[in-house]
Amino acid sequence: MHVGVLAGGPSPEGKGSLLSADSAAKALANLGNTSELIDISEPGFWSRLTKVQAAFIAGHGWYAEDGKLQGLLELLGVPYTGPGVLASALGMHKPTFKQVLVGKGIPTLPWATLNKTASQEEIAKATDRLGFPLFAKPASNGESFEAGIVRTVGELQELLASDGPYSSQEYIVEPFVTGNTLTIGVLQEADRLIPLPVLEAVSHNEFYDAESKQNPDLHEYRCPAPLPDHVIETITQLALRAWEACSCHGVTRFDFMLAERGPVMLEMNTVPGLTRQGNLAAMAEASGLGLNRVIELMLESAFNRPTYCP
Structure with a gap:
């Protein structure tokens, strides 16, 4: 076609x-x-x-x-x-997505939202509850643009006041968890869901920032991730629960961190990157499907959508 x-x-x-x-x-x-x-x-x-x-x-x-x-x-x-309007909108606005996770009992990090015009009182209330260090990022952006670790109120105020090309009016802040980002893709084949192998993204920078995501010399992928079987199973089941909760369709990728209490879900990506050097391609190869088959399943998702997809 x-x-x-x-x-x-x-x-x-x-x-x-x-x-x-x-x-x-x-x-x-x-x-x-x-x-x-x-x-x-x-x-x-x-x-x-x-x-x-x-x-x-x-x-x-x-x-x-x-x-x-x-x-x-x-x-x-x-x-x-790919997914319809509802899942796409939920995936883009991180605070709303986290509210859905909490409502469905899916573990995520505590958070607060702060606007660029947040008062000192609002900032103090958020930092007193969450503590330092914090990770701050735009509420509706990807690729870790304008995101960073903040260790003091002053650093947080500086980030909120930034006026770069990707700055946002609304930020989300949550406790900074050390470790590597874990991600899992979920594909749809007709009425069957296919969880891909969990991938661990190892950044050579302080965190998996925009520079390390875009430069293959600054990250490495471990897929399947070298994690205990019970952790892999937990991540897989949480991804499937989030898929259902958000009415996903076609393909979606879910990002996690491994906190002391176990895996916590961070974000949902409804249009994952599709380059052959990207993490979805790495998961596809590790699964034995290959990227071509993933693209084929994505194309099929355009024609097996429910009559009305919210």
């Missing part, structure tokens, strides 16, 4: 998503399809959507991964890959 690969856009992650789009296009060609890149930052890009048989979403971040693009495709009646 002829597939529109959607990527780009005004998000801080828009430029990087073009790499995912290129990888997806190559896999689609290997599977016998033709495709065209549709940059969602181009004026009137939606006029091209009615000329494709399916939309393969490879965009990351704002306007591509947050439910807005999914809603447009729903209204246009264009089959599209």
Whole structure:
């Protein structure tokens, strides 16, 4: 079939998503399809959507991964890959996602939200409850842009006051947990869910920041993660519970840290990176599926969506 690969856009992650789009296009060609890149930052890009048989979403971040693009495709009646509006929106707004986790009894770290205009009293209330060191990040951003470890009130105020290209009006802060990030992808094959092997991302920087994520010399992947079987099983079951709680579809990746009390879920990524050097590809290879098969299952998800997907 002829597939529109959607990527780009005004998000801080828009430029990087073009790499995912290129990888997806190559896999689609290997599977016998033709495709065209549709940059969602181009004026009137939606006029091209009615000329494709399916939309393969490879965009990351704002306007591509947050439910807005999914809603447009729903209204246009264009089959599209991955989760729908609800799961996409939940995955993008970290505080709301964590509220869902708490409501479903899925362990996560305690947190507070702070706006850039937060008063000293609001900051003191959050830091007194959570303690230091803290990890602060924009409430609706990915790739660890404008995120960092803060050890004092002054450092937190400085981060909130930053005015970089990826700064946000709302931040989420939570206790900083040392250790490596753990992640697991979940795929859908018709009505069957396929959990991929858990991957451990080892950063050569202080934490798994934007630089270490983008530079293969600054990280390494261990997949399957060298963890006890009971920890792997716990992470897998928690991911499946979060999938159901958020009405996911097609593919989603869930990130964890290993705290003293066990695995705690951090985030949900409804459009994982698709490059052959990325963590989803590493999990796909470790599972024996390979990235081409993952891309094929993602394309199939455009056509096995429920009649109404919230």
